[in-house]
Amino acid sequence: MPTKTIPILETKRLVLRGPEPEDYPNFKATFASYRSRFMGGPLNAYETWMLYAAEIGHWNIRGYGMWMIHDKETDETLGMAGGWFPAKWPEREIAWIIWPDKAGHGYALESTHAVRRYFYNELGWDGAVSYIDPKNLDSIRLAERLGAVKDKSAPSVDGHDVVYRHPSPDALASSQIGDAIEMEISHYADPMFKPKGYALD
Amino acid sequence: MSLNINIPVIETERLRLRAPQLSDLEAMTKFFASDRSQFVGGPRDEATTFMSLTSRIGHWVVRGHGLWHFEEKETGTFMGWTGVINAPGWHEPELGWSVMEAGEGKGYASEAAIAARTYAATHFGMPQLMSYLAPANARSIAMAKRLGATYEREHQLHGKLCHVYRHPKVEAA
Numbered sequence: 001m002p003t004k005t006i007p008i009l010e011t012k013r014l015v016l017r018g019p020e021p022e023d024y025p026n027f028k029a030t031f032a033s034y035r036s037r038f039m040g041g042p043l044n045a046y047e048t049w050m051l052y053a054a055e056i057g058h059w060n061i062r063g064y065g066m067w068m069i070h071d072k073e074t075d076e077t078l079g080m081a082g083g084w085f086p087a088k089w090p091e092r093e094i095a096w097i098i099w100p101d102k103a104g105h106g107y108a109l110e111s112t113h114a115v116r117r118y119f120y121n122e123l124g125w126d127g128a129v130s131y132i133d134p135k136n137l138d139s140i141r142l143a144e145r146l147g148a149v150k151d152k153s154a155p156s157v158d159g160h161d162v163v164y165r166h167p168s169p170d171a172l173a174s175s176q177i178g179d180a181i182e183m184e185i186s187h188y189a190d191p192m193f194k195p196k197g198y199a200l201d
Numbered sequence: 202m203s204l205n206i207n208i209p210v211i212e213t214e215r216l217r218l219r220a221p222q223l224s225d226l227e228a229m230t231k232f233f234a235s236d237r238s239q240f241v242g243g244p245r246d247e248a249t250t251f252m253s254l255t256s257r258i259g260h261w262v263v264r265g266h267g268l269w270h271f272e273e274k275e276t277g278t279f280m281g282w283t284g285v286i287n288a289p290g291w292h293e294p295e296l297g298w299s300v301m302e303a304g305e306g307k308g309y310a311s312e313a314a315i316a317a318r319t320y321a322a323t324h325f326g327m328p329q330l331m332s333y334l335a336p337a338n339a340r341s342i343a344m345a346k347r348l349g350a351t352y353e354r355e356h357q358l359h360g361k362l363c364h365v366y367r368h369p370k371v372e373a374a
Contacts, residue, residue, distance in 0.1 A: 021263045045289040046359060053259025054252045060206055061223050061255050087226060087251035 016067035026077045035100040038133040069111045078102040081111035090155040094128045106188030120169040131161040147177035213316045218269035221257045225279045240335040271313040280304030283313040296330040322371040329370045333363040
């Protein structure tokens with residue numbers, strides 16, 4: 001079987017690479033915790049391991065998947081972001097998770113913005129959704145900052161999630177959303193800027 | 202970066218053992234929806250089966266060994282899987298197998314499992330694997346015995362009782 005190439009995405013502060021076996025302990029720590037309650041967790045040791053293996057295999061089966069987010073300077077992992085499309089999923093999803101102790105720095109915004117651009121520009125996606133637990137206010141807030149809007153008419157995964165529809169490539173290119181995201185990311189990257197007021201990923 | 206997916210292809214007289222692929226999903230889903238899967242973690246719905254498919258590939262990446270899917274050489278029809286499973290809860294690597302309905306009664310599972318067992322001894326440094334078998338899974342127990350495996354002891358796999366069958370020591374090919 002040929003070796004599959006997973007592209008490396010670089011942003012201002014982050015490097016996104018495919019999930020590797022040595023990244024597993026960080027993934028495991030999060031999925032064993034309450035933080036993963038909106039992602040189907042917490043999971044036991046077997047379920048967590050199988051999910052990680054499935055994250056890797058998704059790249060091979062679909063040709064895209066979830067990247068591991070690394071700090072560009074220290075290389076430590078911060079979470080995951082990318083595309084997710086299991087069987088029976090109504091549409092391709094842009095998904096993310098940030099390790100609990102790494103939240104609040106805008107890493108999810110910076111990485112999801114980059115992966116969405118990659119899917120639109122390199123893979124030719126004409127749109128995407130995010131399936132979010134209605135109680136997951138941080139993720140709903142992030143979806144909104146990404147310009148996604150609630151789509152009440154779109155089918156959800158299992159009726160327990162809400163669908164946020166991302167702006168199309170054209171809408172993203174022709175509106176100010178892209179600029180606003182870039183500006184917010186640059187604020188996060190600026191140590192003088194301290195966002196206040198709401199929970200952030 | 203490249204994802205190091207190195208799943209070897211093995212050919213036997215009638216079968217080709219190769220990586221799991223998306224076109225196998227339909228037959229896998231049918232298998233996991235049926236009673237045939239009752240001794241191997243089923244039943245599973247299609248979404249869970251998809252996760253099984255993708256996790257099998259990840260298993261190879263993480264462990265360097267895993268399950269092959271095998272197809273009939275002549276027709277290319279996906280007939281089942283075999284190989285080495287080593288996930289949390291496994292006390293040591295296991296030689297596992299399942300055969301789809303279409304491949305039953307032809308000795309395909311044995312043919313594939315013997316090839317996988319030899320490959321594991323030769324390339325994975327696993328000369329004497331064991332298999333977990335549900336005590337009620339008479340057909341697989343009969344096959345394990347035909348392969349020369351013998352009952353060793355009981356084991357609890359994720360809270361379910363199973364029997365450990367030890368395979369004979371296999372010389373590296």
